[in-house]
Amino acid sequence: MKINIENLGFSFNCKLCKNYYLKIAKQDTQENTLLVGFPSNGLVGTFSVSYLIHHLKMKQVGEIEIPDLPSTLFVEGGEILVPIRVYNKNNIFIIISDVPFNQYLAENFAVAVHKFCKKFAIKKIVIVSGMETASKEKKPPKIYGLVTHPILENTLYENQIPKFLDGSIFGTDAAIISVFRKTKIPALVLYAECHPFFPDPEASIVAIVTLAKILDVNVDTSDIQNKMDRLRIQHRNLMEETIRTLQQQQQEKQTRAPQIYR
Amino acid sequence: MIKNIDFKFEIIPPIINSLFDDIEHRILSPLSCLREFDNHWMLEFDLPLVSKKDIKIIFDGNTINVEAKLKEKYSEEQLGKITKFEYFKKSISLPGKIDSKKTAAKFQKGRLEIKIPKKMLGHSVKIN
Numbered sequence: 001m002k003i004n005i006e007n008l009g010f011s012f013n014c015k016l017c018k019n020y021y022l023k024i025a026k027q028d029t030q031e032n033t034l035l036v037g038f039p040s041n042g043l044v045g046t047f048s049v050s051y052l053i054h055h056l057k058m059k060q061v062g063e064i065e066i067p068d069l070p071s072t073l074f075v076e077g078g079e080i081l082v083p084i085r086v087y088n089k090n091n092i093f094i095i096i097s098d099v100p101f102n103q104y105l106a107e108n109f110a111v112a113v114h115k116f117c118k119k120f121a122i123k124k125i126v127i128v129s130g131m132e133t134a135s136k137e138k139k140p141p142k143i144y145g146l147v148t149h150p151i152l153e154n155t156l157y158e159n160q161i162p163k164f165l166d167g168s169i170f171g172t173d174a175a176i177i178s179v180f181r182k183t184k185i186p187a188l189v190l191y192a193e194c195h196p197f198f199p200d201p202e203a204s205i206v207a208i209v210t211l212a213k214i215l216d217v218n219v220d221t222s223d224i225q226n227k228m229d230r231l232r233i234q235h236r237n238l239m240e241e242t243i244r245t246l247q248q249q250q251q252e253k254q255t256r257a258p259q260i261y262r
Numbered sequence: 263m264i265k266n267i268d269f270k271f272e273i274i275p276p277i278i279n280s281l282f283d284d285i286e287h288r289i290l291s292p293l294s295c296l297r298e299f300d301n302h303w304m305l306e307f308d309l310p311l312v313s314k315k316d317i318k319i320i321f322d323g324n325t326i327n328v329e330a331k332l333k334e335k336y337s338e339e340q341l342g343k344i345t346k347f348e349y350f351k352k353s354i355s356l357p358g359k360i361d362s363k364k365t366a367a368k369f370q371k372g373r374l375e376i377k378i379p380k381k382m383l384g385h386s387v388k389i390n
Contacts, residue, residue, distance in 0.1 A: 198306070198308040230310070236290075
């Protein structure tokens, strides 16, 4: 794993990369919080986290490489972007991945996120994801929360987020939860009800509003509301790629289960 | 990803079809998914920027064709060239016998749901 971070006010050594001795920025007295978003059901994590980056005018401060991730680069306005990037503003950090992970990469990603948290004194992490729903009602999607440590139960209560009670989790969410529940860093996973196979910006708006409450920041969602239809068209290929990866993860998981339990 | 156990019906992994946009004819390929239930298929298309009146659904044997005109043109850069797309179009072949005359469709929030009953063939077996 290689973590490159610049201008964060920290310095650290990394075995696989050069040492970075960085500028010392003004230390913030608030606790550092990390948000994590990656392609999953309805692309809820991708939409909501990238909207916050844009809306809060967060700056890219680093990038994360994980072993065996196929070489992929994105070019935006002539700028080369790696798939997994780190953004920061004040005490908020964001790790966003533009590529979905198979089971093996998901585990590597979870370890990389945990190493990042240790290096940068992250006190809690919030993961944003989607939950498939059978509901066809016209009501706004609901959002549920799952915490790895009791200390975050209060965050659910204060922000009126119902607790996710029953279900099974697999994929990248499960990999991150599995890593963090064994550590001292608490994690909160937000699951917004969404269409599982189509991009769902409507569910993402619910996630954005909830994230804004948790982070105590003001976020105007009118921009994403105006662009919902176009976002759905624009992200068709990423959604398709994500579904294929999720199906592969599910199959990998099933092949490990004893025959009797199928 | 999470699967809620309240999700009552059994889902066969949905069939997701690859997307091939037709740049020459300015046609977008919509996302779609096909799910199998006990006595019907549920075929869904994601059709944002579309009005219900501009959707055409046509059966041809076991193949279903969906075509929809966009309310406004959608521009996208593909292969270094900006294309203004005007339509969604896709054909899906259903894997089993269907009763196309009893098919029902619903369009809300830019999503088209087509419920296609299966044609039940065969005979019952008496248990001795």
